[in-house]
Each structure stands twice: as C-alpha cells, then as structure tokens.
Amino acid sequence: MFHHVKELQFNARVSKPDVRFAKLLLEQFGGPNGELKAAMQYFVQAFGCRKAYPAEYDMLMDIATEEFSHLEIVGATIQMLLTGVNGELKNAADESDLNKMLDGKAAKENYIHDAMINPHFFLVSGGTPTLTDSVGNPWNASYIMGMGDLTADLRLNIGAETSAKMVYENLMKFTDDEYVKESLRYLMTREVAHFQMFQAALEGIQPNFPPGILESDPRYSNKYFNMSKGDDFKGPWNEGRSPELKEVWQVIEDPLQHVRATNGLLDEKSKGTERTDATVQQHNKKLSAERKTTVEAATRPENGVMSWSVYEESLQAKSNQNHKG
Structure with a gap:
C-alpha cells in the first residue's frame, strides 16, 4: 500500500530556468542509472524474499519507496528548470516569446537543434519531464537487474548505487545553480547511504560467497x-x-x-x-538443504491458504472477539 505525501522528501529549489540542464537531468529521471530504475529494481527484487527474508524485504521496500520519492524530486526540479517553457510552447500566436523566455542564453537555432536531438522532450511532452534519458531513449524494463538470489541481488544493488552516485557527481559539473547543486548533493549522498545499507545486509547473510548456492x-x-x-x-x-x-x-x-x-x-x-x-559437493548439498528449508518453512500454506500480509488490527479484533465469547 502506497500513501503519497505531497511535500517532497527534500525541499528542491531552483534559482532560474535552465532548459539545457533540465534535459541533462532527464538521465536520472528515465535513464538506465536513474531513480525509476532503482525504485523498480529494488521493488521487484523484494517480492522474492518477502517470507524467507522478511528483514531484507522490509529494507528493499523502504529503499525502493525512497527511490520513488527521489524520482519526484528529480521530476520537480526538471519542471522548475523548465519554468516558462510549458506556457510558451502553448503560445502559438507569438513565436518570438520563446526566445525572450530563453533570456538570450540559447539562440533559436540551438533550441531547434536540441529539439531535433530529443523531440519528445521539447515537442511532444509540452515542456514536462519525460521517461527518457537525456537523449530521448525511452525507459525500459531491461534496465532492471535481479537474479532471484538475495546475495546476488544485493551485489547488483551496490553496483546500481555506485553508478547513480557517479552520474550525480557528473551532473553537478554542468550547473552553476547552487540550489540545484544542493538537491543533487542530497540525492548523491543518499546513494552512498543506500550503498552501505546493501553492503551491511549482504554481510549479514552467511555464507554469501560465491553468490547463489554452488x-x-x-x-x-x-x-x-x-x-x-x-x-x-x-x-x-x-x-x-x-x-x-x-x-x-x-x-x-x-x-x-x-x-x-x-x-x-x-x-x-x-x-x-x-x-x-568432495568437500565442494558436501558444502553444496548442505547449503542447498538450508536454503530450501528456509524458503519452504517461510512459504508453507496455513490451513491450505497462502496469505501475503498479516493485518495486525484484524488479528487483534478476532482475538478480542474470542476472549469476549
């Protein structure tokens, strides 16, 4: 169950419009190392460990949900950087107003050039964020990596956080807006925090090398x-x-x-x-049996029914009703 709170997790701010940097920032909105990729990757991985590894499931869902909030921060920042574009694109009566809004920083020829490189961003979306990378490649599910083995998935996630952190570092080189840098620095720092969380979770699973069973x-x-x-x-x-x-x-x-x-x-x-x-085969059988027992014990149906969630208030109500009876 998701519950949306309208305030951003971090108070993103922008000092002035910057169409070109908004385009670059799309890399973290709909790119292969962006926030949507991370949110969906951790969200999907969590399903496989809901019962067998409830603690790690909780962590994955918490981080996945935070990544969605980061996607909102990036999207809001892009929209603020496009201040004026959305309205002027709708002003079909006066083409010159668009150049005025650009404040002389990008000539009409450059604007047309950018529109040709990423037409969806400038022509189709009407000046709003698009689920593409900075050159217009659409986001797709092939970005998501998961092996169904928690130790392998955690290593993939450590790599994902590393890549995302580096993209934020690089993005900060292309803007002079201190408010935007403030947001990017926050988002970069959370990648470092998540890196450590995944690393700590991996170390808590023993044995965890090599990834998998064999x-x-x-x-x-x-x-x-x-x-x-x-x-x-x-x-x-x-x-x-x-x-x-x-x-x-x-x-x-x-x-x-x-x-x-x-x-x-x-x-x-x-x-x-x-x-x-001989020792390898012995260890393979031992670990296989342990993991099989863990999963089967956690996913065993109760009274012939498999339930994903346990609703505490419902159980308490039933318990109270039984006591009254």
Whole structure:
C-alpha cells in the first residue's frame, strides 16, 4: 500500500530556468542509472524474499519507496528548470516569446537543434519531464537487474548505487545553480547511504560467497591467466591469497602452453587450496538443504491458504472477539 505525501522528501529549489540542464537531468529521471530504475529494481527484487527474508524485504521496500520519492524530486526540479517553457510552447500566436523566455542564453537555432536531438522532450511532452534519458531513449524494463538470489541481488544493488552516485557527481559539473547543486548533493549522498545499507545486509547473510548456492570448482578458482604480454603487474588479484576463498593464487604465465598441456584444462589439478571436489559437493548439498528449508518453512500454506500480509488490527479484533465469547 502506497500513501503519497505531497511535500517532497527534500525541499528542491531552483534559482532560474535552465532548459539545457533540465534535459541533462532527464538521465536520472528515465535513464538506465536513474531513480525509476532503482525504485523498480529494488521493488521487484523484494517480492522474492518477502517470507524467507522478511528483514531484507522490509529494507528493499523502504529503499525502493525512497527511490520513488527521489524520482519526484528529480521530476520537480526538471519542471522548475523548465519554468516558462510549458506556457510558451502553448503560445502559438507569438513565436518570438520563446526566445525572450530563453533570456538570450540559447539562440533559436540551438533550441531547434536540441529539439531535433530529443523531440519528445521539447515537442511532444509540452515542456514536462519525460521517461527518457537525456537523449530521448525511452525507459525500459531491461534496465532492471535481479537474479532471484538475495546475495546476488544485493551485489547488483551496490553496483546500481555506485553508478547513480557517479552520474550525480557528473551532473553537478554542468550547473552553476547552487540550489540545484544542493538537491543533487542530497540525492548523491543518499546513494552512498543506500550503498552501505546493501553492503551491511549482504554481510549479514552467511555464507554469501560465491553468490547463489554452488561453490566453485577448486581446480580453477585460484588460477590467474596472464593473458597479455608487456608490463606485468602484481597485486592482491594475483599474489597472496584470494580475498574470499583464501586460496593461494596460481599464476599461469603461458596460458596457451598450459591449456595444451592440460588437454584444454580437463586435466587441471587443484593447487594452493584445501578445497577438494568432495568437500565442494558436501558444502553444496548442505547449503542447498538450508536454503530450501528456509524458503519452504517461510512459504508453507496455513490451513491450505497462502496469505501475503498479516493485518495486525484484524488479528487483534478476532482475538478480542474470542476472549469476549
């Protein structure tokens, strides 16, 4: 159940119209890293963990709902930046008024050029926000990422917050309006907050690596293939122990020769790890059973009926009625 409060979560302000920046800001309204994408991604992901992971479901729904409020902030800011455009586009009697409204900052030729690049924004929407990115590509559901596994989804969300944060950073470079920057700084900061929330939730699920259920093959999980020749570098990605599985990295200096010598890696041997195929299979079965039990216990019908919600007041009323009886 959604309940709309008409005041914005953050008091967005604009000092003056700016048609061009309004167009850029569409990137966070209907773009692949924008607020609608984030809201829908977290909203859809939440369905899969409603019963099995109620705490994480609550978090996902809270953040998804906040992202909708951020979409409202972005939309309101775009509309304020277009102050005058909506009215002047409707003033078909006097074409010169549009240039006057632009205050000389964009000649009519530039305005026509922008309209040709994104005609929906300037010609079809009548000076209101559109669900497109900054060049007019329509928003679509392919932006949404979800794997149905909570540990994988949380990692996807960490990446989504990272991308959105970077877009806000870049947007701030293209406006001198301190009020607009104030809003963008707030929205950017909330991306950082959400990043940490998803990260904390991920750390609370154990085990959470690798994503999903099945462990990796110990013959290949710590192999580093030196696939390029020239200046070779060492780092925590190819020396010492791997950060998650704590296996010793094995550097394959000549991948072609190695692949040929191992019959296309079919004869590869495990090195630098205590994991074996037997222990992997044991852990796979154990975790599979745990996750299956968790989900089935949480989604088991009661008296032959599956219910999505529990209405506390209704239960209390029934309880009171039973006591009176």
